[in-house]
Structures are given as C-alpha cells and as structure tokens.
Amino acid sequence: DIVMTQSQKFMSTSVGDRVSVTCKASQNVGTNVAWYQQKPGQSPKALIYSASYRYSGVPDRFTGSGSGTDFTLTISNVQSEDLAEYFCQQYNSYPLTFGAGTKLELK
Amino acid sequence: EVKLVESGGGLVQPGGSLRLSCATSGFTFTDYYMSWVRQPPGKALEWLGFIRNKANGYTTEYSASVKGRFTISRDNSQSILYLQMNTLRAEDSATYYCARDHYGSKAYWGQGTLVTVSA
Numbered sequence: 001d002i003v004m005t006q007s008q009k010f011m012s013t014s015v016g017d018r019v020s021v022t023c024k025a026s027q028n029v030g031t032n033v034a035w036y037q038q039k040p041g042q043s044p045k046a047l048i049y050s051a052s053y054r055y056s057g058v059p060d061r062f063t064g065s066g067s068g069t070d071f072t073l074t075i076s077n078v079q080s081e082d083l084a085e086y087f088c089q090q091y092n093s094y095p096l097t098f099g100a101g102t103k104l105e106l107k
Numbered sequence: 108e109v110k111l112v113e114s115g116g117g118l119v120q121p122g123g124s125l126r127l128s129c130a131t132s133g134f135t136f137t138d139y140y141m142s143w144v145r146q147p148p149g150k151a152l153e154w155l156g157f158i159r160n161k162a163n164g165y166t167t168e169y170s171a172s173v174k175g176r177f178t179i180s181r182d183n184s185q186s187i188l189y190l191q192m193n194t195l196r197a198e199d200s201a202t203y204y205c206a207r208d209h210y211g212s213k214a215y216w217g218q219g220t221l222v223t224v225s226a
Binding site (some may be wrong): 032034036042043044045046049050055087089091092094095096097098099100101 | 209210218
C-alpha cells in the first residue's frame with residue numbers, strides 16, 4: 001500500500017499568513033493526489049484534485065502543487081475559517097490511501 | 108445541487124450486521140463512481156471501496172480490511188448507494204461517509220452516519 005505521510009500533525013499560523021501543508025507519498029503517484037479540508041463535527045470538503053486543480057467554489061488562496069512523491073497545499077492570506085484539519089489522498093493505485101492529517105491552528 | 112445523505116448507522120454487537128444507505132440527488136447517479144470512506148473518532152480517513160458507474164459495469168473494488176465482509180451496491184432506479192457490513196468488529200466503529208468520485212478523488216461527501224460496534 002502507498003503511505004501518504006503528513007509529517008506535521010499540527011501547524012500554527014496567524015490570520016493573513018501564508019502556510020504550506022506537506023504530504024509525501026511512499027511511491028510515485030504522479031499527480032493523482034487530492035486535498036480535503038475538515039472542520040470539527042463536519043464531513044470533509046474537497047479542495048484540490050490532480051495535485052493542483054481547484055474544485056469549483058474553492059477560494060483561490062488555496063493552491064496545490066507537486067508531482068511524484070512530494071505534494072504541498074499552500075494557503076495564502078489565511079483566514080479564520082481556514083482553521084481546520086487538512087488531509088491528502090492518493091488515487092494512483094489501490095487501495096486509495098489518505099494522509100493522517102494536519103491541523104491548522106492559530107498561534 | 109448535489110446531495111448525499113447517509114442513514115442506517117447505530118449500535119450493533121460484535122459479529123452483527125448493518126446496512127448503510129446513501130440517498131443521492133442533484134446529479135445523474137449512473138454516471139458516477141461512488142465510494143464509502145470511514146473515520147474512527149479522532150482518527151484519519153480510510154477508504155473502504157467504490158462501485159463504478161454504468162459505463163464501467165458497476166464493478167467494485169475494496170480495501171483489504173473489509174473485503175469479504177463488506178459489500179457495496181447501488182439501486183440506480185432510486186439513486187441510492189448501499190454498504191452491507193457483516194461480521195462487524197469493534198475496530199469497525201467509525202463515522203461512515205459516502206462520496207461521489209471524480210477520477211479517484213472524492214468530490215462530494217455526505218454528512219456521515221455513526222456506527223458503534225460494542226457489546
């Protein structure tokens with residue numbers, strides 16, 4: 001199975017900052033990576049697919065990048081509503097696998 | 108508007124069975140792969156499997172952790188997705204989400220239904 005490693009369980013940021021959440025795949029997954037946002041008590045919301053394509057309605061301050069094994073979700077000008085947990089997922093091969101998540105918190 | 112609404116969760120004893128449903132609306136159900144994903148309390152997401160669309164013969168794929176115990180099916184006439192869960196274990200306790208796929212990513216998610224396996 002492909003392991004998606006989000007090495008930072010928690011990240012601290014301030015409103016207006018730029019923050020990058022990273023995800024490393026244990027094997028080459030091309031650009032078959034998605035990113036999700038999950039707020040407490042809510043279901044996940046899709047942000048990015050194919051590593052860098054934003055879903056409709058997702059603010060352009062969310063940017064995905066990377067290919068192969070290293071991927072990044074960058075949030076520019078962080079807003080208070082962005083404080084949530086972020087998960088990466090690979091869909092290059094079965095079983096589809098998710099990262100353990102990174103919680104974005106206020107400093 | 109795309110809507111996914113899960114139901115059928117609850118408390119079940121170890122070894123028991125449960126069937127979850129996911130009622131969908133707002134899109135052409137037969138055009139899409141549909142998935143089940145679960146999340147134990149405070150833990151990460153785990154993909155369980157999916158069922159392909161009409162063009163791909165409604166075939167299924169499962170994770171090893173549930174293959175042989177869980178079955179994904181769909182009622183295309185009513186746009187409902189199902190997850191039949193048998194031989195349930197304590198470690199199956201989680202919130203279960205259905206999701207509509209987009210080339211392997213999960214574009215839309217339901218609100219989830221909680222399954223607790225306990226004596």
